[in-house]
Amino acid sequence: MAVTIHEVAKGADVSVSTVSRAFTMPDMVNAATRRKVLQVAEELGYQPNRAARGLVTGKTGNIGVVVPDVANPFFSAMLKGCTARAREVRHVVFLADAAEDPRVEAEVVGAMAKQVDGVVLCSPRMDPDHLQRLVGTTPLVLINRDEAGLPAVLMDSADGARQALEHLSALGHRRIAHLAGPPASWAGEERLRGLRAAAPACDVETIELGPFPPTFQGGVQAADLALARGVTAILAFNDLMAVGVLNRLAARGVAVPTDISVVGFDDIEMSSMTTAPLTTVRMPMEAAAAPPSTCCSTGSTHPSSRAPTPPTGG
Amino acid sequence: MAVTIHEVAKGADVSVSTVSRAFTMPDMVNAATRRKVLQVAEELGYQPNRAARGLVTGKTGNIGVVVPDVANPFFSAMLKGCTARAREVRHVVFLADAAEDPRVEAEVVGAMAKQVDGVVLCSPRMDPDHLQRLVGTTPLVLINRDEAGLPAVLMDSADGARQALEHLSALGHRRIAHLAGPPASWAGEERLRGLRAAAPACDVETIELGPFPPTFQGGVQAADLALARGVTAILAFNDLMAVGVLNRLAARGVAVPTDISVVGFDDIEMSSMTTAPLTTVRMPMEAAAAPPSTCCSTGSTHPSSRAPTPPTGG
DNA sequence: GCACAGCCTGCAAACCCTTGCAGCAAGTGT
DNA sequence: ACACTTGCTGCAAGGGTTTGCAGGCTGTGC
Numbered sequence A, B: 001m002a003v004t005i006h007e008v009a010k011g012a013d014v015s016v017s018t019v020s021r022a023f024t025m026p027d028m029v030n031a032a033t034r035r036k037v038l039q040v041a042e043e044l045g046y047q048p049n050r051a052a053r054g055l056v057t058g059k060t061g062n063i064g065v066v067v068p069d070v071a072n073p074f075f076s077a078m079l080k081g082c083t084a085r086a087r088e089v090r091h092v093v094f095l096a097d098a099a100e101d102p103r104v105e106a107e108v109v110g111a112m113a114k115q116v117d118g119v120v121l122c123s124p125r126m127d128p129d130h131l132q133r134l135v136g137t138t139p140l141v142l143i144n145r146d147e148a149g150l151p152a153v154l155m156d157s158a159d160g161a162r163q164a165l166e167h168l169s170a171l172g173h174r175r176i177a178h179l180a181g182p183p184a185s186w187a188g189e190e191r192l193r194g195l196r197a198a199a200p201a202c203d204v205e206t207i208e209l210g211p212f213p214p215t216f217q218g219g220v221q222a223a224d225l226a227l228a229r230g231v232t233a234i235l236a237f238n239d240l241m242a243v244g245v246l247n248r249l250a251a252r253g254v255a256v257p258t259d260i261s262v263v264g265f266d267d268i269e270m271s272s273m274t275t276a277p278l279t280t281v282r283m284p285m286e287a288a289a290a291p292p293s294t295c296c297s298t299g300s301t302h303p304s305s306r307a308p309t310p311p312t313g314g
Numbered sequence C: 001g002c003a004c005a006g007c008c009t010g011c012a013a014a015c016c017c018t019t020g021c022a023g024c025a026a027g028t029g030t
Numbered sequence D: 001a002c003a004c005t006t007g008c009t010g011c012a013a014g015g016g017t018t019t020g021c022a023g024g025c026t027g028t029g030c
Helices: A005-012 A016-024 A031-044 A050-057 A073-088 A102-113 A128-134 A157-170 A186-202 A216-228 A239-251 A269-273 B005-012 B016-024 B031-044 B050-057 B073-088 B102-113 B128-134 B157-170 B186-202 B216-228 B239-251 B269-273
Strands: A062-067 A092-097 A119-122 A140-143 A152-155 A175-179 A205-209 A233-235 A261-266 A279-282 A299-301 A304-306 B062-067 B092-097 B119-122 B140-143 B152-155 B175-179 B205-209 B233-235 B261-266 B279-282 B299-301 B304-306
Touching: A005 A016, A005 A031, A016 A031, A050 B050, A062 A073, A062 A102, A073 A092, A073 A119, A073 A239, A073 B073, A073 B092, A092 A102, A092 B073, A092 B102, A102 A119, A102 A128, A102 B092, A152 A157, A157 A186, A157 A233, A157 A261, A157 A279, A175 A186, A175 A216, A186 A205, A205 A216, A216 A239, A239 A261, B005 B016, B005 B031, B016 B031, B062 B073, B062 B102, B073 B092, B073 B119, B073 B239, B092 B102, B102 B119, B102 B128, B152 B157, B157 B186, B157 B233, B157 B261, B157 B279, B175 B186, B175 B216, B186 B205, B205 B216, B216 B239, B239 B261
Parallel strands: A062 A092, A062 A119, A119 A140, A140 A152, A152 A299, A175 A205, A175 A233, A233 A261, A261 A279, B062 B092, B062 B119, B119 B140, B140 B152, B152 B299, B175 B205, B175 B233, B233 B261, B261 B279
Antiparallel strands: A092 B092, A279 A304, B279 B304
16 A cells, blocks of 8 residues: 555665655765665655654654644644744654643643654643653753743743833723633733732732633623723733734723723734734744754843834823 | 663563463453563553554554644634544644645645544545545544544534524525635535525525635735725635635725624634624634544534624624 | 776564463362 | 453554565676
């Protein structure tokens, strides 16, 4: 059924070793031979079996990516970055959607372990114990989570929060709601930390609400609570929530940014599609997948704030 | 480094065969032995190497999914459906983003071929020749494309277009623009076919514009052209474009749905987040990944139209 | 004519598993 | 006591590839 290296060898009248070398170490085989081999391979439609190759080389040529929710634009953007970068280095990505569930997260990493060269763990919800147990199973890199001794790419969420707060403060806001995301989110905690640290200097009172699901619906739900607390600005966990907030506010006849300002996080493309102005703190997700220079060990990239509409109100 | 079946065998003082069987055919080994084996395996953190297993069984336990663009909510929804369903049957998915490029598409399928049990090809842009050559390499199922002899899950795009047209016609629209997506899109052609067939009966003049990129930007760009043609309704290739159209119309001060009605396709979640009313023809993408009954060979699922806001204007 | 280097090529082991077959012990029926 | 079944277990082959090692042939310098 599947055409193997053996049929190619037979077809080209050489040994399998030669065929193998023709592909992996081209300059070790005579030019004429190589040509012949490649031609036969082409005719037969031969494709090396990467699994078998991985068995002996120890390298699979695959990298695993696990995200809490592919349908979240933030993660699909990140995913796109990963697949693109993977392709450049002739790898292919193994995807797992952990459905926001820590147990699933651990499980899928286990399942991928042996067939990938490493896994990219996006914003893991998993507790440290599990995480440590996973290390050693397979090389790991964490996104947006700082765990002792583990390589990670981090976005400076705390500083992002500070930026957002200063921005709002400068616009005259004094009472600002923060809508928390999932409890175990490292980025969320960082943000809160940054918020608390910056609040006094900004002369701002922060109302901490949540946790809420990091989704459109979560935002809808949170908006009412925030309104009830009489704030003039809302800092949402991410853009998805922010859009939910925007929507709920519109439904309740609250004008943005006249009555209330809304700020999100992540700068997913979608946020530019809303009609009400949404300021967002940009997280350079796709870029984070780009080739190193500083990468390969713990490194961090910095957020920049952005206001799609004139920041008069954001 | 990696712990293999051999160390477990040694640790449990049995042969490798027994360890293997303890995992894959539990009732063939003595209960006590099995317990011991599993315990040792647990202690050592043994995880069977699925690649090696695949080598001998011929089943990899992986399924490949290739999409034109993960960042497109339509496809990420579909992807989510795939991963979820895959997990249920203890499979894991291999993802490739073809970046809307037919060449890449063919290439990645080749790369995945040997390490998956089959691949799900989403809305392939690839030409029939390439497609046929891929068959035989690995089992294939097409999404939203009908190719002779190939299993596919199809959404009835033509009928969706008809529904949309009738809807608009009933609302009194007589001059309607259709914004085409990528030229090679099967769904697009189907839609056009449905449109042309239905137009006379609906007493509607259709203005065919495009092709445009199936993106938010594509919609923005298309909106101006449509406006210039003086239509009262716009049928966009997908919701992403529709949202782009909505945005551009808002920017130009055109009221929706008062001045112009906009209809999209796919019913991605995002479309419920826009502030202007967007009618969309629903494509049951996630459901399409669900377990069979009719599945496993060519089957089709049917679209239903939906108006998030009262259809007075949509 | 000889020794030696250099270039290619083939052999076979190894990677980690599964599985058909055979072996062994204990249990059953006569 | 015997043959036979039943229930587990081990041996070894095999799956598709890579790679260290050894062997063959050509060509070079003397």
